[in-house]
Amino acid sequence: MSGAYDLDRQGLAELLADQPSYRVAQVWRGLYRGLRRPGEMTDLPPGLRDRLEEALPPALSQLGSSVADGGDTRKWLWALADGARVETVLMHYRDRSTACVSSQAGCAMDCSFCATGQSGFSRQLSSGEIVEQVVAASRESREAGRRLTNVVFMGMGEPLANYDRVWSAVTRIHGELGLSARHLTISTVGIAPGVRRLAGEALPVNLAVSLHAASDELRDRLVPINRRYPLGTLLSACRHYLAAKGRRLSFEWALIDGVNDTADDADALAGIARQLGAHVNLIPLNPTPGYPRIGSPPSVVSSFAGRLRATGVNVTLRRNRGTDIDAACGQLASRVASGRAGPDQLAPDPTAPGRAGPGPTAG
Ligand code: SAH
Numbered sequence: 217m218s219g220a221y222d223l224d225r226q227g228l229a230e231l232l233a234d235q236p237s238y239r240v241a242q243v244w245r246g247l248y249r250g251l252r253r254p255g256e257m258t259d260l261p262p263g264l265r266d267r268l269e270e271a272l273p274p275a276l277s278q279l280g281s282s283v284a285d286g287g288d289t290r291k292w293l294w295a296l297a298d299g300a301r302v303e304t305v306l307m308h309y310r311d312r313s314t315a316c317v318s319s320q321a322g323c324a325m326d327c328s329f330c331a332t333g334q335s336g337f338s339r340q341l342s343s344g345e346i347v348e349q350v351v352a353a354s355r356e357s358r359e360a361g362r363r364l365t366n367v368v369f370m371g372m373g374e375p376l377a378n379y380d381r382v383w384s385a386v387t388r389i390h391g392e393l394g395l396s397a398r399h400l401t402i403s404t405v406g407i408a409p410g411v412r413r414l415a416g417e418a419l420p421v422n423l424a425v426s427l428h429a430a431s432d433e434l435r436d437r438l439v440p441i442n443r444r445y446p447l448g449t450l451l452s453a454c455r456h457y458l459a460a461k462g463r464r465l466s467f468e469w470a471l472i473d474g475v476n477d478t479a480d481d482a483d484a485l486a487g488i489a490r491q492l493g494a495h496v497n498l499i500p501l502n503p504t505p506g507y508p509r510i511g512s513p514p515s516v517v518s519s520f521a522g523r524l525r526a527t528g529v530n531v532t533l534r535r536n537r538g539t540d541i542d543a544a545c546g547q548l549a550s551r552v553a554s555g556r557a558g559p560d561q562l563a564p565d566p567t568a569p570g571r572a573g574p575g576p577t578a579g
Contacts, residue, residue, distance in 0.1 A: 219275030219297075220247055220254065221351065221388070222344030231271060235264065243268065248392040251355045273297070275345045276352065282541040290356060291543035296321065296345060300338045302372055303548040304349040306356055306364075307537050312399075314366040315353035317346055318548065319382050320373025325405045326440050327426075329470060331542075331549035332372045334506035340378045346385035350393060366399040370424070372548045375402050376410030383417065390419055397421050403468065408445040408453040415453075415460035423457055424497070425450070427467040429476055430484035438476070447488075454492055466495040470546065471512035471520060473501070482523040489529045496524055499534040502544045 223231070225244060232239045239260075246257040254260070254268035276294035279301070283290045288308045295301055300321035307314045321338035323330070349371075354364040367389055369375040375382045382402070389395050401422040404410060414423065429435035435442040442450075454465055467489060471477045489496050498521055500511030512520070517533065524531045538544050 219342070219344040219348060220272035221275065221347040222342050223272065231268070239264075244392075247351075251351050251358065275342070275348045276302075282543070284538045284541045284543060287360075289538040289541070289543055291538060291541050291548075292349075292352065294349070296341075298339075302341065302345075302349075303543075304353060304371060305538060305543045305548070306353040308357070308360070308362055312365040313353075313357045313362045314368060315350055315364055316368050316370045317349040317353075318371035318373050319346060319369050319375040319378050323373045324377065325374050327405065328438055328440075329472065329501055329504060329507045329509065330546040331504040331506070332546070334504060335549045340381060341373070343381045343384040343388065346382065347388050347393070350385075350389050350395075354393065365395070366401070367395060368401040368403060368424075370401070370403045370545065374405050374407065376404045376407040376414075379410055379413065386419065386421060398463075405439055405441055406445055406450045407441065408449045411450070411453040411457050415457040420461045420463050422463055422466070423454070423461075424466045424468055425454060426470075427485070427488070428470055428472075430481060430488055434476060438472075451488065451492065454494075458492060464495055465492055466497055468497050468499070470499050470501045471517055473510045473512045473516070475509060477512040477516050477520055479519075479523060482520045483527075486524050486527040486529050489524070490527065495530045495532065497532050497534050499536065499545055502536060502539060502547050504547060504549075 225240065228244060229240045232243065242259065243254065243257065246252045246254070250257070253274065254272055255265055257265055260268070275296060278292055279295050280293040281290060290306045292304045293301060294304065302318040302321050304318060305316040307316065318341065320340055322336050323332045324337035325333055327333040350364070350367055357364040369382065386400060389400065390397050397419040401424050402414065403424040403426060405426050411423065414421070426439065428438050432442060432446045435447060458465055467485070469476070469485060485496065498517060500517055501509060503510050521531045521533060534545070536544050
């Protein structure tokens with residue numbers, strides 16, 4: 217909890233109590249506009265720089281990083297101060313650059329097809345640990361001559377099961393890192409009370425709901441939290457969100473071969489999506505070690521999409537970014553931590569400074 221991005225301005229002011237008062241704004245600007253580690257703030261006196269670097273160590277130290285899609289997708293594996301591990305993915309598109317961030321180390325939701333779920337829950341991330349992932353992605357984007365425009369909470373973890381810290385990260389990402397609320401997306405497995413709470417927040421972020429099934433019978437099996445918040449409860453929370461925020465809702469649907477990809481499934485989904493004016497994101501399941509199913513074949517994906525479109529539903533087919541580096545949706549599971557693969561599975565990054573030194577990547 218002691219990372220630079222966990223500190224609020226008051227906390228920073230206390231740390232700088234012996235300094236001229238303009239230092240607070242200067243360091244804050246260095247952190248959030250300059251995206252710099254205290255050790256890199258060359259406009260500070262060297263003694264202060266060293267003291268701050270020591271008082272505010274990076275929350276994330278890079279254990280590995282890998283690239284795919286011709287450099288357009290990058291994944292980081294981070295160790296947190298206590299050794300917990302999380303991953304972040306940065307994706308460059310023609311018109312935007314999106315960071316996919318983790319909100320928890322592991323996940324307790326236990327969705328059968330998700331690699332993170334299969335590896336279990338370790339702990340909640342602090343808001344600073346979340347913000348620092350965005351800072352790292354933002355630095356990387358800047359170095360590539362791009363600007364980070366979007367953040368999606370679709371990495372490891374269930375954001376609405378870590379509500380307060382996630383929301384405090386959202387306000388920091390919006391207010392201090394300057395990303396528009398319209399470009400921030402919270403993706404939830406369907407924690408209905410959390411969706412209702414979001415509806416009461418001032419910032420209108422996008423809401424994505426990982427639906428995957430349009431009947432309780434199937435959803436209970438794919439997404440166990442459905443037993444606690446069944447479809448009726450979830451969808452009425454979504455309706456409440458829409459009424460309060462007027463933001464577009466989207467449903468995520470991983471197409472699983474022979475499980476949720478029939479014409480009947482498409483029709484049931486279409487019914488729900490039309491009622492809520494929701495957009496549907498289809499993605500063929502990325503196979504994971506603990507789930508003996510594959511993604512629907514391309515012909516099934518396109519007829520499923522076609523059936524939705526025929527009834528007027530807005531559909532996007534998600535490209536599988538980063539599949540070859542296990543950076544694709546649902547594949548983030550810190551394989552190094554789980555012992556299923558060695559660290560050499562991630563290409564070592566020669567610029568990685570580790571925890572020891574102030575370096576360009578950790579902050
Ligand atoms: N817990 C949140 C966010 C993390 S998962 C949520 O459930 O929304 C981000 C998205 O990836 C979710 O839509 C999730 O259902 C999906 N996903 C998980 N495992 C997947 C897999 N193996 N293939 C494709 N999508 C997957």
